[in-house]
Amino acid sequence: MNKSTVKAIVMALSIGQNVFAKGGAASADNAAPNAADVEFAALRDVYLEKFKPLVIASEMAWWDANTTGSDEAFARRKQAQNALVELHADRARFSQLKAIKEGGKISGPRSKRELDVMFRAHLPGQSDPELLKQIIALETEVEQTFNAHRGEVDGKPLSENDIRQILSE
Numbered sequence: 001m002n003k004s005t006v007k008a009i010v011m012a013l014s015i016g017q018n019v020f021a022k023g024g025a026a027s028a029d030n031a032a033p034n035a036a037d038v039e040f041a042a043l044r045d046v047y048l049e050k051f052k053p054l055v056i057a058s059e060m061a062w063w064d065a066n067t068t069g070s071d072e073a074f075a076r077r078k079q080a081q082n083a084l085v086e087l088h089a090d091r092a093r094f095s096q097l098k099a100i101k102e103g104g105k106i107s108g109p110r111s112k113r114e115l116d117v118m119f120r121a122h123l124p125g126q127s128d129p130e131l132l133k134q135i136i137a138l139e140t141e142v143e144q145t146f147n148a149h150r151g152e153v154d155g156k157p158l159s160e161n162d163i164r165q166i167l168s169e
Contacts, residue, residue, distance in 0.1 A: 036105035040115055043096055047087075047118060054083050069148040078140045085132045088125030097122060 033041070058080035064073035097119045106112045124132065150157040153166060 032107075034105055034107055036100055036103055037107055037111060039096075040100050040106060040111060043093065043100070044114060044118065047093065050087055051084075054080055054087060058084060065144070066147055069144070071144075074140055074144045078136055081136045081140075082133050085125060085129050085136065088122045089129040089132075090122070091126065094119075094122045094126055 058077060061073055061077035061080055064070065065077050097115065100106065101115055101119050106115055150159065151163050152158065153163065158166075
């Protein structure tokens with residue numbers, strides 16, 4: 001699979017995962033939008049402009065890291081994950097989401113779901129962002145150690161396939 005194919009798949013998944021895609025609250029839910037719907041749609045659209053490129057960068061780096069094991073790819077993944085932490089640590093946006101959610105005036109089921117997903121994405125970010133970044137650093141280190149590990153036979157690093165071949169002989 002080449003890089004452009006992976007990028008297309010990641011983009012499709014990120015858009016599919018975050019059903020927030022096209023149109024405002026009215027087109028998403030087939031109802032006339034009220035003030036809360038309009039406010040949420042604007043908040044959602046600004047968020048998505050920042051979220052989509054970050055999640056695509058993160059997932060592309062994840063793919064590269066897991067297929068190549070390169071230090072550079074793991075560093076890009078960590079950097080993108082840290083940027084997502086920063087995005088979700090926005091207390092002003094979280095306050096707006098919380099107020100809209102508690103107001104209970106979002107009219108359609110799709111918008112309600114989008115609001116819930118955004119709220120839950122921001123909730124962990126309301127803790128200490130530096131602690132979350134430390135967790136990301138540890139996760140990255142463990143993942144890198146796991147993905148880059150190669151077994152050794154007679155002091156020579158071998159791939160899993162090479163080891164299986166030796167064991168089958």
